[in-house]
Amino acid sequence: MVTVEYESVKKAYGETIAIEDIDLEVDDGEFTILLGPSGCGKTTTLRCLAGLTEPTSGTITLDGHDVTNVHPKNRNIAMVFQNFALYPHMTVRENIGYPLKVADVGKEERENRIEQVAETLEIPELLDRDIANLSGGQQQRVALGRAIIRRPAVFLMDEPLANLDAKLKISMRSRIKVLQREMDITTLYVTHDQEEAMSLGDKLVVMDKGHIQQIGTPDEVYHQPVNQFVAGFIGSPSMNFVEVSHSDGQIQAENAPEDFDVTLDDAVVKRYSGTDEMTLGVRPQYFSIHTEETANAVEAEVEVTEPQGDEQIVEVAAGDVSLTVVAPSTIDTTRGDTVWLTLEDELVHGFDPETGDRIGDPEEMVATTRASSSAGSQS
């Protein structure tokens, strides 16, 4: 049983604050993803747990033991680096077995464990090759092998798939997930790729500007983003944001009140009662596109269409407001066409234009720490 706990962890480099107010609990065996744009502090958060970066303040505990100032070698952790960090002067076998060698494990047992790990990762034929002669995917597996051979208490991964091509990325992604489930090891995984995060994690920790924005399951951060940052960062293509004025359910875009003028469902209107102005957030998937004039719809002109096979991404302009819409590929439109967009009312979000916080249904909101705009940034 290994749990990880961060308690108000902060790291500053002089005046620059890399991370601040990091409070996070990771349960035993949980696959937790630290997600955010580059410079948001996710890697710093991970490195503090590895012992490679010393926090300025706060404590980090492993199973209740304070490890904040413990040397990395004395924490039972394993880490996979973005560039794999394989030792170039050793063979694959020596690389995988290295943590055991340093720990003075006998040669015979070491060999057995190396063979076992190589079997698990399906690379026994590579064992006596030089690191320089391996492809990216093979190097990735060797790096994984070196990490799992010691049965670590916690598994840390810093963008392990970032250097792989798209196809390999997807196959390695499922391999990592299977491995983590089988070994049942508490894992912290850093990525800037929200799709990777959604598909791997039990728990997502969305970060920005050195602060945690939201902690929740992939579903929670997707469907109940606590603020505009999380809403815009999660989901592909990104959520559309429109500055609107609101009165009694009637929503008008401030830049294009005539083109963008719709009335929301009564059930949805309740959420926004008492709000005159807000930022409306609509995911591209939650528009329906019509080629015939439709009531209670946004009228827009098609700028460009990007076919994706089954569906297409349509960029449209309603007056001065640009919108991205995902539509089935059966809809036949082309640049210059006029289309009508209806909204799936219950799936839209309203955000406070000042703070960016989501408006309405606070009981659904997940525990969160809000960003303070004074925070610096550091990757």
Add this chain to the structure above:
Amino acid sequence: MTTKQDTSVDAMPYTEPSGLEKIHERLTETGLTKAGVYGALALFLVWTLFPVYWLVTATLKTRETLLSFPPQWIPLDAQFGNYARLFAERPEFVTFITNSVIVTVVTTIVATTIGAMAAYAFVTFDYPYNLDFHLPFYILSTRFMPPIVTIIPLFVIFRGFGLVNTLRGLILVYTMFNIPFAVWMMKGFFEEVPESLIESAMIDGHTHLGAFFKIVLPLVKPGLIASAIFTTIITWNELLFAVILAQSSQAITVPVGLASFVTKFSVQWINMSVAATIALAPVLLFAFMARQQLVRGFSMGAVGK
């Protein structure tokens, strides 16, 4: 809201090769470029190797055949006895060689070790006030002035400490002069070792020092060898400081010994050639044995990705 854009292409769809490019192409086609390159290389080889050839063959000639005109290109009657005669006439030359070996070996080991450790520290650690940037520059700046500038003050200081005419004194000066070179050479190598390798080694159970010895040092071996060879060559050949700081035979090194063949009254050509050949041998041999590491050392791609 879209405005119609001008869609005509700005320039020609391709660019004519310039006059020089055309000449180059023509030369390449006719093979003249290749011939030119080989010709230049051949000339360069003659330029660098002929003096060495002339020196070595001189050791096998008599004074008469050496100075004869037209010159004797190949020594017909090889005088191997010249080698024995040097040591018979100038037995102190053995001491000079011993002195040079001691000074060179100690200087190389000390300067390379200190240089490598300093370079690693500058590359890896952050020092206050940006010292990890300023200190290496300061170290390098000690080599900016012409060495002759420091000789008189050094002589006075060394005399005060009893270091004139001692091997210790020479080793001290040479180490001081070689450290900047070793630091800067090794800095380049350490910078190429990704930090994540050291971090990975620490997570795998090493201390920082353990990671340095087990992971970093093996990776920068070509750099260590290259800077050791350089230090050796510079120290072995150094004349200026040795002439001033070592005047009695207990501390005289080979280059000073070589200079002593030129006297007011004559130049001992044959003895000097023999001595010079002996002086040349160890460095050449050392460099030849380590040539693979040396080339890797200079191409700097030692660590790779």
